[in-house]
Amino acid sequence: MSQASYPEDLLYHPEHDWARIDASDQEHATLGVTWYAQDALGEVVFFDPPAVGTTLSKNESYAEVESVKAVSDVIAPLSGEIIEINESLADNPAMINEDPYGEGWMVKVRLSDPSEREALLDAAAYRATLAG
């Protein structure tokens, strides 16, 4: 994806992570990194996820994503327990570049405190942080 994009239906963490929470299921979220993060990092060549069952703490690193040049921590926008990881990224980490909000999702979590979402940004507010 070569053009910047920040879908309106996602919640954003200022450390360039997104969370998708379906209206029908407020207990779970899908997490990934934003267009800005993947663009800054360059071609992702390695995604090192935690194991299913790992506990995530909001604002803390739960995984690493690497480009040829650099390593970057992936920050948890919400707290919870990992129930699924995107196994296909092991063979095709570039999906994080190509489709950061779709096929490039990283983990699904069972939220320990769904109210934490109140602190996340909407697309307009996140985009505003990038302008500065």
Add this chain to the structure above:
Amino acid sequence: MIEPGPSTLRRTPLFERHVAAGAKLVDFAGWEMPVQYEGVRQEHLAVRSSCGIFDVSHMGEIETSGPDAPALLQRLLSNDVQALGLGGAQYSVLCREDAGVLDDLFTYRLGEDRYLTVTNASNHGADLAWFQDHAQGLDVTVTDAIDDWAMLAVQGPLAREVAQAISDSPLPARMHVERRRLAGADVLICGTGYTGEDGVEVLARPGDAAGLWDELVRRGATPAGLGARDTLRLEVCYHLYGNDLSVERGPIEAGLGWCCKEDTGFIGSDAVREVREAGPAEKLAAFMIEGPGIPRQGNPVTGGGVVTSGTLSPSLEVGIGMAYVPASSAAPGTHLEIDVRGKMRPAVVKEKPLYRKGS
């Protein structure tokens, strides 16, 4: 995250070209340089398979001329400068008395008593001062030539063909330098590079650089950034100053004994001889990770040692690197364990270079 540098950074004559090509620019040793255009991996593979072009105008140049120029350089540089013929190129290190490496350098002999030495951007000022200090009392002129030259590296199996097409006469052989007219510009063209591929490096007047760049790109050279330059050089185990070379270690430890001729009496030669004779305690080993994981500079090696360069090799598609390890662990085939941010990654020491043409 990579942020664009502030405007206080120095810019090369090709800065506008990089911006127009959509490069990501980073602060590299005080210069605002392109780290990548389209992507490190594809730029890397373009150099391995056809031809890439790099702006390396941030590199410095020191001109040394006069009757005592050979004597001064023989005293400063680790290689045998007397053996450098007219139009020749020579690699060497600049050492302190204790053999700590101050820089690694290419020196071109442009005339009977006239030499041009290419420095690393981060060391240029210190190198220049070192040259000038040691020139005291000699009949020699040491000139800072950094503002006189832009430098383009054209590298890859098709690089000579691309450069030849705009040259007024045949290109110099490997490790040789000649004056040429390239697309009408007077340049120094050198059969050298930092990628493990054939190719040339072009020293041009700053005002001619953009025209040359455009002409070479038009003829098929792919713009490549410092990111690809780093992965290319690491695959063939060329040293990067600040990573694999520093004042903390000497050239023997770094595997650069081949460019040290202690009998010339260069500064540091006694210390170098001592380490060569006794055998170094540590050696710079090239290794490959077995399985997943990408080693990075600073990762510890279990049992002693530290990674000085690491990346994912775009050609080999595996984590590779170089590490200073105890000499007993430096032989090819030795199994290592690299601590990549808390995860122990098995690795094996390999012969240098890690990448060979056709492998």
